[in-house]
Amino acid sequence: LVSIIHKPSFCYPSVSSSSMKKKPRHHEQLKQRQIQDNNNNGFTSLSFTKPSPTPILIGKQTNHRTKLEALDSVITDLETSAQKGIRISEPEIFASLLETCYTLRAIDHGVRVHRLIPAYLLRDNLGVSSKLVRLYASCGYAEVAHEVFDRMSKRVSSAFAWNSLISGYAESGQYEDAMALYFQMAEEGVKPDRFTFPRVLKACGGIGSIQIGEAIHRDLVKEGFGDDVYVLNALVDMYAKCGDIVKGRNVFDxxxxxxxxxxxSMLTSYLHHGLLHEAMDIFRLMVRDGIEPDKVSISSVLACVLSLKHGRQLHGWAIRRGMECELSVANALIVLYSKRGQLCQACFIFDQMVERDTVSWNAIISAHSR
Structure with missing residues (x-):
């Protein structure tokens, strides 16, 4: 006799937003579920907290809504709650929303989130205020970021906000402000990290001061970043932009x-100074050391080659590696052939491009006007 036992299937009820409003999270009672122990026929009582919806999981939305639409919906709900007098003070919510705004470069939404954040959180919560500084600085609003930064009471605890603000100034070309912030950082006793120095070195390269660059070089060695490839790459670029290509090569080596x-970095540094022979040597060393030149390397060299023969050799290299359709490479090839009177070849490459930008169109127009 064979008996078939059908186990009951459990259906978990969905929780509507209206029911959640009737039962706030801190008033929910624990659900009890009993699980039979097959070994001793005993019962073990396990309790689970009732899950509550959260605006933090913005990425887990249905397919018909974009992340930006989901972000907008969450912020609108929070604004509605605030208008009804419901106080929102969880720092995790604001930190998550600011992170999403930063990822999506949604500065307008970030401003709306900023308006919802209580002043005491911006002053005392390092995580929330630092992410707001980063959002404003990365979107080109360094001055607004600095206003938030000045109100932070715990900014000396971490280099994160300092790095974001230095980067914001450097990216917008306000190199002196970026350098001043670095020196202020030292005065207030904030310890720089591996993300501080590349940003400061970028600003130093923008100023073109080799003396300040050498001082920062000493600082980063003293802080223990003298063998950090991320920092050293920025150091190579800084020396090249400050005009000392020899020191840049020494750091590179x-x-x-x-x-x-x-x-x-070394390749473009040589090309920037018009040292094509040295740049080609770097290119050959890359290949010899087993480093496949990428689209940056190929397009950089193509932009500076002097002979059609070398240009065609590089074109063949790109074709063999499937890089001829890369936007930057194709643009460089169009410029190369048009400058040397090879209009048909330039047009052929242009016609084969799956993606075109302003550089592409300007290059082909220039080719026809020669």
Missing amino acids: MIPHKDYVSWN
């Missing part, structure tokens, strides 16, 4: 494990 950024 000291990098123990060079990555693509290392090679491309």
